[in-house]
Amino acid sequence: MELSATAGLLYNFAVVSEPDSDVALMLGVQAGDEACFERLLARYRTPLLTFLYRMVRDAQLAEDLAQETFLRVYRARGEYRPEAKFSTWLFRIAANLALNALRDHHRRSRWMDRTTELAPTAEISDGAPSAEQVLIRQDHARLVWQAVHSLPEKQRLAVLLHKYEELEYAEIARILGCSESALKSLLFRAYETLRVRLAPLLNGSPAHRTEKERR
């Protein structure tokens, strides 16, 4: 596969300066190096899978979508340009796949029935919690899970990318295909909805202190 002159220069620069960077690895994939694809896969497999799981709330579907995302990256490797940030490209493909899957009415009816399902939560180790604390934490996790899934799909997508993927506003806007100001407006509405829906969990929390108290 032929690289353009610019891509070749950028590749050389990326390989020399940061041989393990996403750009260097993706250009390695473009040049036919399977090991580079394996390393990108190892790097993004779990974050991508988790993002898709939180988006579609179905582990099997999330895994299918994650595989489809990586396959599309592999098939479209010739179209990748080093000017584009790899993670933005990857999550854009994943976001489109997730939105399409969610719009599938059959799928929607399947996971809408699962609103009472308690998802496995990442336990925070802070000593040995009592049985009551565990129950409270699980109950909180269930409420948060439901609150996030009550958001409109695009708002949920924006919140998940904003909260977990450490992407800049401009990158999230590119993934969603909107302007930065439209994204900020979308996020504002989403967090306001979450604030209202999670109101029972907000009082008496560690974060529920004024700035004066923090100082």
Place this chain on the structure above:
Amino acid sequence: MSCQELLDELLGYVDGRLPEAERAAVASHLAQCAACAHRLAEIRRVWELLDQLPELAPSPAFHARLRLRQQASWSFGDWLRQWLRPAAAVAAAAALACWISLRLPPRPSAALPVSPGEPSSQDFLVVKDLPVLENYDVLVNFDALTALPGAQSAAQEPVE
């Protein structure tokens, strides 16, 4: 900064993406406005609660299934490249080995060592011709041999 302007910047303040100058303006407003400080605390709590969403690890079959789907989508060129790469590596290694062996100086007589007690091929020739050498004088002066046709010249040539 008004309360409405602060609301627009509140999320950036919580997530740490707000530039330093605007951050200072937000902090200044929050120090004077209890309502906005309360709103900030609530948004911050929402931010923390979102940490409770579950993660998902890949299933044990994830990689194998992806590999199968990837190979199913391979073009002929991909297959060719996949199989040619190991073959090319072996050929390159063999070529390198040949080149190195040609570049190395020849080792001192790699032939079988000859012990003093074992005859060489030259020794065998000498032993075979020994009767001729022993009787060289007799044979040179043997008149009957000179009578043979063509023997005159042969007799005059030195025996090797």
